[in-house]
Amino acid sequence: MWRVHVEFIRISLLPLKLPIMNSPRTSLRVAVPMALSALVLSVAGSLSPASATTYWSYTNDYEGTCLTSSTSTDSVWTAACDDSLVTRNWYWGSETFTDWTGITYRRLVSRANGDCLTTDGKTNTNAVWTAPCGGARDQWWNADYREMYNANGNYLRSSGNGDAVYASPWGLSGIEETRYKWYGAHS
Numbered sequence: 001m002w003r004v005h006v007e008f009i010r011i012s013l014l015p016l017k018l019p020i021m022n023s024p025r026t027s028l029r030v031a032v033p034m035a036l037s038a039l040v041l042s043v044a045g046s047l048s049p050a051s052a053t054t055y056w057s058y059t060n061d062y063e064g065t066c067l068t069s070s071t072s073t074d075s076v077w078t079a080a081c082d083d084s085l086v087t088r089n090w091y092w093g094s095e096t097f098t099d100w101t102g103i104t105y106r107r108l109v110s111r112a113n114g115d116c117l118t119t120d121g122k123t124n125t126n127a128v129w130t131a132p133c134g135g136a137r138d139q140w141w142n143a144d145y146r147e148m149y150n151a152n153g154n155y156l157r158s159s160g161n162g163d164a165v166y167a168s169p170w171g172l173s174g175i176e177e178t179r180y181k182w183y184g185a186h187s
Contacts, residue, residue, distance in 0.1 A: 062158055
């Protein structure tokens, strides 16, 4: 049988006597390091990643056009590339999701409307749109190896008919491989 012995230690707080700083030199020795510390902390805070978002544009290899989102609707399509337009700019959300194979996914957020790239994964030709960022599995994307695919295994691709964008399993019959390729560039 084990015995536990516990002692409580009593600590008293005595008044602490600090030296009086009467001379200007003593005051400067305290004030200058404090001011420099405050300056360093404020500069470091302004350089934090939270204030420096990296915007990406994604060009489809087949079309040569960029992934585009609307400023007023949930529509997503491809259009002529112009990085100066917010509708062509995207950024990766800070939250991550890692699947059982070790692949890390993030939400791709439209700079135009602040919503996330979304698909539903219901068929082989899934619509793509933007929706408020949330917990939907179809909002988690990865853009490694010039392919954009979501956590459900659907790859972003351009359409053979017009400027539409779809999410589909890789290698559908009749879909050129270069429609699944996206080249990312950041500003």
